[in-house]
Amino acid sequence: MLAGEITSNARFDFTEQCCNAVRSIGYVNGDCIFHADTCRVICEMTEQSRDIKQGVDEAAAEGKGTARTRRGRSGLMFGFACNETPELMPAPISFAHKLGA
Numbered sequence: 533m534l535a536g537e538i539t540s541n542a543r544f545d546f547t548e549q550c551c552n553a554v555r556s557i558g559y560v561n562g563d564c565i566f567h568a569d570t571c572r573v574i575c576e577m578t579e580q581s582r583d584i585k586q587g588v589d590e591a592a593a594e595g596k597g598t599a600r601t602r603r604g605r606s607g608l609m610f611g612f613a614c615n616e617t618p619e620l621m622p623a624p625i626s627f628a629h630k631l632g633a
Contacts, residue, residue, distance in 0.1 A: 534573070539580040547573040 534546055555568035617626040 533576070535576040537578055537580040546575045546577060550575075 534550065550573045551568050551571065554566075554571055559566050559568050559571075561567075612622075613620040614622055616623040619626055621629075
């Protein structure tokens with residue numbers, strides 16, 4: 533599942549790129565339940581919010597004292613839920629979070 537906000541004039545095939553990523557990590561065997569060529573990709577990308585866009589655009593805007601560009605928020609996530617821990621996280625991740633805390 534892909535979800536997020538983006539502003540771009542580029543044409544980008546999110547589904548194809550996801551399948552290529554799944555393929556590159558090896559989910560291509562006929563005996564795989566999860567397979568690069570048959571997995572369902574749910575894409576919920578929308579236009580970037582006006583508030584964030586205003587913060588990163590080069591153009592000056594009302595309430596913005598400069599036309600300089602700043603970075604917006606960004607993130608990259610991949611994950612799943614499992615029953616290894618009460619938090620439904622994989623055990624190594626759960627243990628690492630507890631050690632970090």
